[in-house]
Structure formats: C-alpha cells, structure tokens
Amino acid sequence: MAEFNTSILDKGNVSVINLKGYLDAHTAPTLENNFTQLIGNNRFNIVVNFNELAYISSAGLGVFMAYIEKIRENSGDIKLSNMSEKVYNIFDLLGFPLLYEIYKTEDEAVNKFTR
C-alpha cells in the first residue's frame, strides 16, 4: 500500500500542512482529518506544502474542494505551494489556478496571509 502522511506546523496565524507520499482515494481521509481538525480549532489560514507529494488523484483533489467553502466563509483560505511540475500539471489541467493561489515557496504563501 502506498504511503501517505502529513504534518502540521503553525507559523504565527498560519497553519502549514506538509504532504508526503501518495494522496489518493485510499489516503484522502488523512488529509480530511487535518482540515476538520484545523477548522475545529478555528485555524482558517492554511498553506498546503506539496514539496514531498509524489502523486495526487482526483479524489485527493476533491478534498481541497470539500473544505474551501467553509474556510473562506470564515475569511480564511487554503493556499498551495511547492508543487512539482507533475503535480502542478494536474491542478492546472483541472483549472485549480482559477480558485486557488499557488506559490513557488511556502514562505511566499505564508506571507500572503500576514500582509
């Protein structure tokens, strides 16, 4: 079974979720739990760092759609960073840049919140 795990790091009022491994239908619940947990703790400024993500399936992409409304209702946002070209291409193919801000580096994404 493909490995997937996440870690959450708080940087001021921004929470950074680091993704590692394969995000697919099978591992999606892990990320779901991260979002529910952050929302439960009223942490709505979220950066997702894709640096160590090897693969994302459409079910994995769905997780981002499922929570964005709730987060934006609370004047937060999910910003994405450090995507490999392969991962970015999938996001781009499906039109995610329309809805999400995607940054090269985590710091850039974090700074967008603090400004």
Place this chain on the structure above:
Amino acid sequence: MAEVKDYKIKRNLSALIDFSRVINSSIDLEFILNNVLLTCLGKFLATRGLIAVKEKGKLVLKVSKGLNAEDETAFPYLLATPECIEDPKLDSFMHVTNMKIVEKISSSQDCIGLVCLGEKLNKSGYTEDDQEFLRTILNISATAIQNSIIISELREVNRLLDTRVQRLDSLFELSKEFGMLAESSRFVKLLIFSVIGQFLVQKYAVVLFKDEPEILESKFSRSDLQKCLSEYELINTLESIRNEEISEQYKLLKEIGVHLVVPMQLQGNTRGLILLGNRAGDKEYLDSDVEFIYSVGNLAIISLENKRLFEEALEKQKLEEELLIARDIQQNLLPQNIPFHENFEIAALNVSSKQVGGDYYDVIPLDDDNFVVAIADVSGKGVPASLMMANIQAFLQVICKHDLKIDEATALINNLVTANTTEGRFITFFWGVVNTKQKTIKYVNAGHNPPLLLRNNAVNKLDKGGIILGVMETVNPYIFEEVDLYKDDVLILFTDGVSEAMNLSGEEFGEDKLEETANALKVNSAKEILDGIKHEVQRFAQGNIQSDDITMLVLKVS
C-alpha cells in the same frame, strides 16, 4: 529625389527583414500577433487596430489596440473564408469602430485571419502603396501565424488527451477503491471527492432511491432538496438533466443552484442521483464531463450493489450454518442410546426431510420396572415445528420425573402446549408406560396415527385417548387403556411420514401396506423389522424426495 526613394526602400527592406526575423523566431501566437499589429500601427501611424485569427473555422479577435471593450465585443461572427473581408457585417463594424482599412492574412491554402487598422494620425487616407506594404507585412507574417496556430491547436489537443488520460486514471483508481471499501459512507465520500475535484464544484448532493429517496450527502439545503425530490419524479430520470433543461422545467432545482443532475443506474434502473452546482469560472458541463460523472456514479452503485449481494449471501450462508447447528441440537434431543430393557427390544429411527423438522420420539426410563415410549408429530415444518418439538421434549422429560397418572399427565401436557403455541399449530402425540415385570403397556393416544400392535396374525390399533395437543385446554379428560403384552408381540409407533410416503406417481404407501410389511417381518428382531420397513418404504418411494419426516419406533417383546 531618386536617392531619397532608394534610401526609403532600403530602410523599409531592412525593417521588413528585421521584422521577419523576430516573428519567425517565436511560436507564441500572442507575441507574434502583438508584434504584427504594433508594426502596422507604427508604420502607418495609426492609433487603433486589431487582428482576428481563425479558430475552429471562424474568425476570433485575438489582439487589439486602442479599442474599448464595447468595440471588442461588437466584433462580428465571421467564417474564415477568402470572402470574409467583403462581409457587410464587417463593413458596419469597421464603420462603428472607425476602422479605415482591412486586409486578410492568407496561408498557402486559405484565409487564417484579418487585420483592421484605424485612421492615420495625420488623417490622410491609405494609399495603394500603403495597402501593398500591409499585404507584404502580412505575407511575411502568415507562415509564423499559421505555425503558431497549429502549435496552439496541438497544445489544445494534448491538453484534451491529458484530461482523458487523467479521467481514465481516476475511473481506474475508483473501481479499485470501491471494491475494497467496507462502509457505504466512504463510497459516497469517494464518489463526491472524485467529482468535485475533477470539476471544481462546491455544491453537491448524492441521493439514493430506496423505499424513499435518501439524501446521503448534501451541500444544498436538505429541506429544499427534499422539496425538489417530492415535487419532481426524479427516480424516473433515465438521462442526465442539463442546466438548460433545469432552467426551463425544474424551477425549484434552479432556485437552489443545481446545474446538473446525473442518474446512477443499475441495469437500466435509476437507483440514485448525483446533483451538482456550478463549476468554478462558470464553465458549462460538456458531454464528456457528464459521461465521466455518469461512469463514476454507475461504478459506485454497482459496487454498492455487489457489496449488498455479498453481505446477503454471507447472511444466508450464516443462516444455513445455524440451521445445521440447530439440526445437530435437535438430533441430540432424540435418545442417543436406547436403554436396554429386560424382555423388550427397542429400535427407532428419524429421517428429517428438512434441516430441522417436527417429529419426535423418546424412550425414558421411569424406575426399575417401568419406561415410557413416546412419539409425536408437530404440524408444519422447519424452524417453528422444531421449536415446538424441543418444547414437548422438555415437557415430557420433566413430567416423567413426577409420579403422575398418564391420563392426568396428558391433560397437563396439553394445557402446557396450548399455552405455548400460536393458533393453528398442534401436535399429535402418543405415549405409553411399559411395565417390564407385568408386561403391560398403559397408553394415551392424543390424535396420533394409532400404533400397530401385531400379535399372531391380528393387528390391534392403539387408538384410545383424546384430542390432539395444542388446540384447546383440556376440557374432557383423556382416557387411557392398559394392554397386556405377550412374547413376540410387535408394537410399531410411526408418524405419517411413513404411512404417507409418496412415490413418483403420487400414490401413498398407506397403512395397509405398512401392516402387511410389518406382518411379513415380525419374526425378526426389532432392528430388523425397523430396517425392513424403512427399506420397503424407500423402495416404494422410488427415490422420490419426501416432504415429511419419517420417524418410527419398533418394540418387540422377547
């Protein structure tokens, strides 16, 4: 004068070569068009202009300078034909937007675009030379434009292919995952995630049709959605419902923001619905999108159905296993070893037609000189009959511990059975107390097939007693009879499974034939008589599956 003209031509030529080099060094359509337009504007000192390029057979405005948004949207619908620049629609557009000159861009085969330019800054008109120069610029540009159009078309095709591949990947992954999931709530989540991730949708719902429509997930208001479900017969939806149709015919759905309804089907029947809101950027759902959603939905519903069937099969298997256990328990309620009694040989058998049945026999020792033989047949079959059989077995075992008279004990058993059965069920029952010393049997027959007592050449039927058990409480007392037994007497207790055993022609074995068979066998041991009758019954039945239990007890006085 001639020198000036030469110089001008030279300058124009070197500018053209420069221009050619720049635009041919790029495959970026926007960059090329921008360059072409700026060159034209610079050359003619015009303040406004536009370029439209062929896209799917028609001309689409790609770049413009000095035009406001209103002007841009006014650009007419033109097919990319060689005659396009003579179209009156273009004429009036140029008039409105104050364009003075138009020239088409042609590749070797056909028209791939056009350029319009506005008034020159010095208000002078375009001369023949200007027109000629414009054509030259455009001829130089044509190849570069054509190439970059092809490349962007290829990019588009590539992207389309990427999308297809990505969707196939998704379907493949889903079919794998659906097969592995145990909880149905995860099915719905996975279905939803795949669809909303694919199409960037924020509002969605999944409905399953069971007895009532059941909303499994909804980001629309549930009460509003419920209203829609009761208003429209959506279970009859065999095709997807697109936005246009929703706007026209499903006002309530439109009000809550549903843009697409896709049925989830199993063998042509709609078992559920996927409802989706609008896509990000207000993109429409294309045919291929709907097809993908349809595939995902059907995949989910088939997997759910497979899971249900599997669970059902498992449940059935479990039930069958339990019935087998019940059968073992029931067999254990029958005497395992018939105790030896001086002067009496006893043999018995029970063949159950189903896994569990309602026949019962027993041999219960009372004291040194007395034992009970009993046989019973519970009406009906299967589990209910087997429960009653277990019941009467327990009654009998308990009652034998008490020193009761057999007629009074029968009345008591009847009252107990009556209290414990539902209407329409009953038990035929025969029991007798055999005294080994005095060689007698004292019996009561509660509506059971009379046991046969064979002595010499006569057959005596033990039929004294009373009403069958379980119909009503004892009102009239049961009567008993005491019969003396002699050496070589044979007593045969049986259920109607023996006398009514049926052959393939639908004929019954019958009591006469039973008597006849028993008579012929009576010189043998009890076991041999039992086996002989069983053999004869089976021979008669010709392998016909019997619907009733076969139970027999043979007692021989030695």
